[in-house]
Amino acid sequence: xxxxxxxxxxxxxLTILLTIVWTILQxxxxxxxxxxxxxxxxIIPRLTxxxxxxxxGGFRVGxxxxxxxxxxxxxxxxxxxxxxxxxxxxxxxxxxxxxxxPLDLRKPEAITLLAGTITLTPGTVSxxxxxxxxxxxxxxxHTDDPAAEVDAIKNRYEARLKEIFV
Amino acid sequence: MTYEIIAIYAVIFCxxxxxxxxxxxxxxxxxFNDSMTRLHAPTxxxxxxxxxxxxxxxxxxxxxxxxxxxxxxxxxxxxxxxxISANFxxxxxxxxxxxxAPPELPEGEQWATFDVPATDADISDPVIEKA
Numbered sequence: 001x002x003x004x005x006x007x008x009x010x011x012x013x014l015t016i017l018l019t020i021v022w023t024i025l026q027x028x029x030x031x032x033x034x035x036x037x038x039x040x041x042x043i044i045p046r047l048t049x050x051x052x053x054x055x056x057g058g059f060r061v062g063x064x065x066x067x068x069x070x071x072x073x074x075x076x077x078x079x080x081x082x083x084x085x086x087x088x089x090x091x092x093x094x095x096x097x098x099x100x101x102p103l104d105l106r107k108p109e110a111i112t113l114l115a116g117t118i119t120l121t122p123g124t125v126s127x128x129x130x131x132x133x134x135x136x137x138x139x140x141x142h143t144d145d146p147a148a149e150v151d152a153i154k155n156r157y158e159a160r161l162k163e164i165f166v
Numbered sequence: 167m168t169y170e171i172i173a174i175y176a177v178i179f180c181x182x183x184x185x186x187x188x189x190x191x192x193x194x195x196x197x198f199n200d201s202m203t204r205l206h207a208p209t210x211x212x213x214x215x216x217x218x219x220x221x222x223x224x225x226x227x228x229x230x231x232x233x234x235x236x237x238x239x240x241x242x243x244x245x246x247x248x249x250i251s252a253n254f255x256x257x258x259x260x261x262x263x264x265x266x267a268p269p270e271l272p273e274g275e276q277w278a279t280f281d282v283p284a285t286d287a288d289i290s291d292p293v294i295e296k297a
Contacts, residue, residue: 079214086194119249122210127256128277141206
């Protein structure tokens with residue numbers, strides 16, 4: 001029974017997410033559309049299961065929500081800072097830098113989320129990951145102290161992600 | 167009545183904020199002279215700029231039409247796809263050596279972008295060479 005469930009729903013969270021997305025897409029809840037969303041939410045994870053064979057481990061939804069709020073606030077603050085840099089700092093004075101962030105995270109999903117967060121917060125773009133997946137390459141738009149940027153990423157985002165993906 | 171006036175002001179505020187950030191993003195795209203620093207401009211437009219414009223749409227539709235929450239989906243898809251396209255552009259820049267060399271890694275590791283067969287390692291732009 002458990003194996004059948006696993007075969008039918010390789011990623012239960014993805015099934016729920018697809019159903020919700022389909023319902024929002026309809027812009028209104030009706031029983032028929034909910035059922036159709038559920039059908040899509042069953043078929044799509046089943047068909048794509050070959051590309052994502054491992055089931056991601058523990059995932060704390062509550063911590064994820066607080067993390068999302070924190071990231072949204074950071075995006076807002078960092079946007080204003082970067083807008084200021086764009087408008088006031090001349091090209092000659094701009095100090096872009098590559099930084100290497102050593103990763104404590106090991107799960108691919110967690111590293112992807114960290115890289116996405118880094119790119120979305122303006123001023124930093126994640127560019128590459130090392131072959132083993134132990135280092136992340138990040139480009140910073142304007143910094144005086146690259147080491148402080150590494151610490152900020154590790155303490156602010158990575159530490160929280162480590163608690164989300166247990 | 168006052169409720170609708172407040173909503174109108176909120177919509178106007180969101181539109182102005184979104185427009186300003188989009189404008190700053192465009193200015194950044196024009197101003198910077200290096201392909202990697204240029205990459206920082208669109209990530210800004212994609213977050214607060216588009217976010218504020220969509221928020222204006224949500225408020226307007228919520229107050230004056232029957233509500234619409236599909237904007238949340240636009241936002242979600244944008245937030246998921248924007249880092250991936252930025253990542254691809256960054257990787258192309260690195261691969262074509264169009265930017266400063268990234269820092270070396272310890273322990274004999276290398277960045278995944280540079281892990282290519284020797285025949286592909288030397289990338290000069292074939293399109294430009296032909297022309």
